[in-house]
Amino acid sequence: MIQTENLTKRFNDFTAVNGINLTVRPGRILALLGPNGAGKTTTVRMLAAILMPTEGRAVIAGYDTRQDPIAVRRQVGLLTEQPGLYLRMYGGEYLEFFGRLYGLDPETCQQRAREWLDRFVMPEAWGRRIGEYSKGMRQKLALVRALLHDPPVLLLDEPTSAMDPHSAKLVRDAILSLRDERRTILVCTHNLTEAELIADEIAIIRRGQIVALGTPAELKRQLLGPPLMELRLAASTDGARPLVARWAPVLEEGPNWIRYRAETPEAVNPAILRSLAEADIPVVTLSEVPRSLEAVYLRVVEG
Amino acid sequence: MEMSRLEVVPRPVWTLWVQQVWHLMWRELRDYLRDWRILFPIFTLTLLFPFLMRFVTGYLEASFYERWGAEGVTSRLLPLMLLLVGFVPISISLVIALEAFVGEKERMSLEPLLATPLSDLQLYLGKTVAALLLPLMAGTVGIAFYLLILPVEARPDPMTLLQIILLTLGKALVMVSGAVIISSQTTSVRAANLLASFVIIPMTLLIQQESLTLLQGGKQVLWYILLFLLVANVMLVRMGIRLFNREELLGREIDELNLRNVWRMFRRHFVWERWFFGRPPDRLPRSLRWMSTWTGLYLREVPRVLVRSYPALALVLVSLAGAVWVGWEMAIRYRLPAEYIPLDQVTEETFRQASAISWLPALTPWGILQNNIRSLTLAALLGTFSFGSLAAILLMAPIVIIAYATCQVAWAGYDPLTFVLTFVMPHGVLELPAAIIATALAVRLGATFIAPPRGMTVGEGWMQALADFVKVFVAVVIPLLALAAAVESFLTPALVLAVYAR
DSSP states (O other), X not given: OEEEXXXXXXXXXXXXXXXXXXXXXXXXXXXXXXXXXXXXXXXXXXXXXXXXXXXXXXXXXXXXXXXXXXXXXXXXXXXXXXXXXXXXXXXXXHHHHHHHHTXXXXXXXXXXXXXXXXXXXXXXXXXXXXXXXOHHHHHXXXXXXXXXXXXXXXXXXXXXXXXOHHHHHHHHHHHHHHHHTTOEEEEEXXXXXXXXXXXXXXXXXXXXXXXXXXXXXXXXXXXXXXXEEXXXXXXXXXXXXXXXXXXXXXXXXXXXXXXXXXXXXXXXXXXHHHHHHHTTOOEEEEEEOOOOHXXXXXXXHTO | OOOOOOOOOOOOHHHHHHHHHHHHHHHHHHHHHTOXXXXXXXXXXXXXXXXXXXXXXXXXXXXXXXXXXXXXXXXXXXXXXXXXXXXXXXXXXXXXXXXXXXXXXXXTOHHHHHTSSOOHHHHHHHHHHHHXXXXXXXXXXXXXXXXXXXXXXXXXXXXXXXXXXXXXXXXXXXHHHHHHHHHHXXXXXXHHHHHXXXXXXXXXXXXXXXXXXXXXXXXXXXXXXXXXXXHHHHHHHHHXXXXXXXXXXXXXXXXXXXXXXXXXXXXXXXXXXXXXXXXXXXXXXXXXXXXXXXXXXXXXXXXXXHHHTHHHXXXXXHHHHHHHHHHHHHHHHTOOOGGGOXXXXXXXXXXXXXXXXXXSOOSSHHHXXXXXXXXXXXXXXXXXXXXXXXHHHHHHHHHHHHHHHHHHHHHTTSOHHHHIIIIIHHHHHHHHHHHXXXXXXXXXXXXXXXXXXXXXXXXXXXXXXXXXXXXXXXIIIHHHHHXXXXXIIIIHHHHHHHHHOO
């Protein structure tokens, strides 16, 4: 579990993170979104007990980052913004090195490393020099490094950056399966589609402060208003318009489609459909107009 | 796919601690061993340099013998060559150590390492030992190789050999611990290389001193150099451990001198609380409020500074006790005949003549005050650059002289207590506390680099020490020195003449 209370970090006169309050429970994924320089990396570094908070506190897997930083580091798997690998080392050698630093014995270390490499479809990486890896392979190796000691808390900064779509999907699937194993996961990303795909909750950080927090659906509703519905008809909209307008405000209209905002879709939509059926107006489809997380993000970030 | 979940094998904590350092060190070593840019110079310097030195020794021997018929040059030259053969490969350790942290930071590989459950001390040790090991092995192999190619009769005696090996080890340690400090405090390899002069220049001077010592055959002096290296190592290692801080390593992005921040920090430590015997200063009558600034300074702030400086004060007092002992020892060794201490012949003329000596201050209040302020300011300056040691040594010098003179006076048949009470104490009761306080604050200026106050960076700790120095120097030391100068100028001579003049 990740819990922060008024987490603040100042560098001289500059406040990088300002009073962040977050809770991520086991088996949940929180995506931390924000523009460059918003304070994501500083937050992650504080959660990983690399930087100490100037004010407030962070408790990771039951350990306070200030009081027991070494125990926190043992509980955390950190994927850093840059893979940060030793290019002269071989993949296996590299993973063994980090495994040993986390106190794993060589057999366990090797077994886990090989399992993860197989899962990411790069078994050959074990015997190859890291300098020869592609960007995506380097990123996956860094991810294996973070997972090697089987940490209950994962802090992943841009986990799929530089990866091809197939590799990115493999990594996303792995993250989801780790969530199913009830690990607590915090992901920093600029990839909003990915955030929407994997995150249970989203926090948007701007100038060191959390400015929006909630599930993707909650955020969309909160920031973009109630869902927008699109009704497609097999005929002209002339007869349908007044029937729809009785239940919800019509926003847009085309030759055979109508868009309206449904405050309570579960009540409004069946009522509209009933009215249309009674008026013998044939309905082709009724669906929610997809609203992207990008729109939410831009609304928040652009203020 | 189900991933295996295997338990971590439980091990005693200390075993794990040592193993983690070992793994870190071994990784670093393996990395060096794969870098031809490190291996090539080490191999070359280790294996070719001894041959070169052998050739040089042979050439110099022949040339000296032919020209001046000088024999035995080799016996003086060989230890020097041995020293160089050992030193040249270990100089590589400087390059390796300079890169230790800042190089990783530049390559972005530092953060994953800092995220591991290693303590700061483990990281420091792993990196330092790794930087030291390879060049040190090369240095030792170089020495061994050189000894091998020397004729048996030309090989130095075991004691000299031991001295040279220890000197090589000492220098390597000083270079590595100095370079690791630089590496952990800079933000780029370029900046670290520029700052490396702080290691290279003292090392060059030391090598010159060692060479001179060996050429002059003064092998005894080499033990003192070794002692110096040992002290320097203890200080640098302590400094390295205290200053090593993963937060600083990762948090600092640019080395920028921001004078406004520096001034703000100084001001924050310089200002003191207004206080007037527990009464809120704002409730005092307007005409009396100014007093709270002075009572705050003298009754609250100065005692606080002195409490903060107690380790430095204790060190200065111990140094003074040491100075008395040194003065006593010197008095025993260099005893003066009684006729050299004609105290009963002291006249007013004696004081006038003393003023004429160029290096002594004029015996006027202003002359004495100027001299004392200059000396204590110099102590602060020297203290800053010597971890505080030179400040303490500077104060020890006059105490050694006083102790020496007191002993001589006693042996010449005078009462030593009367001597001290007339010559030293009238102004000494004011001057000595002032000098002790100023020196302790000067020691703090240097000691902050080795041990910054808890929760402060070196820069902030030093600013606090500087603010304390300035505050107490102006508020306490200068007034005391001014009074002492007046007493020394008028009262002390009169008292001396009253007691001793016939």
